[in-house]
Amino acid sequence: MKTHRTNLDTVEPETAKPGQQDSMAKRPPKPEIRLGREAQARIGELLRSMYNTYVSQGVPTHLDELVRRLGEQD
């Protein structure tokens, strides 16, 4: 089964820089919570497992034929 490369383990939450304005500017931003590495890894594992299960379903014939048919039309 194909396993997708992901970038989940390198997530670094970006906090608002001083002077940045947005629609929530009047409300003080909530502090970003950093997950522990094990929790990050577990969520990444569950997410990839779910996604790869969907990928492994293959493609319904009608979708595959749709692209192939259009590829053959003049």
Place this chain on the structure above:
Amino acid sequence: MKLDPAIRDQVLATVPSLRAFAISLCGNIDRADDLVQETLLRALAHIDSFQPGTNMPAWLFTILRNLFRSEYRKRRREVEDADGRYAETLKSQPEQTGRVEFEEFRGALAKLPSDQREALILVGASGFSYDDAAAICGCAVGTIKSRVNRARTRLADLLSIDSVDDFGPDRATRAVLAGGGRG
């Protein structure tokens, strides 16, 4: 119009992941297939706007994501109310995780705001860079990072995954932080 075979192969190669993205967003296989079909028809109708040599998956994901946001977002409640029935239509069952764990994770993912869900899937499962994910979602890279982080934190809470960082706050402190000062 005859599709260049190389372009056609790129499209075909992207469809399984595109469909997985659609299922992850919709929580419904039939709707996901409709979304993929609509995406392919739209992409092929505008194939001249695709620059050969650029990122075909990102281009297709962008189209699908925009279609989902514009036409399917109104049905979000159905995703949140999904009862897991759709998973029974899967041809093969989850391999690396058990069925119960799979269902719990799918249910938790469906509870995320759609912008957090799509960011997490694009970066954490579809394999896009933060730059690509930002381009697909039409937002800043920092926004994607923040959405991914919030999505993971929320999932950890929903799934009762211990999210204590070695150098971070303990669970009680996190609960207070996550509450945003309520009460």
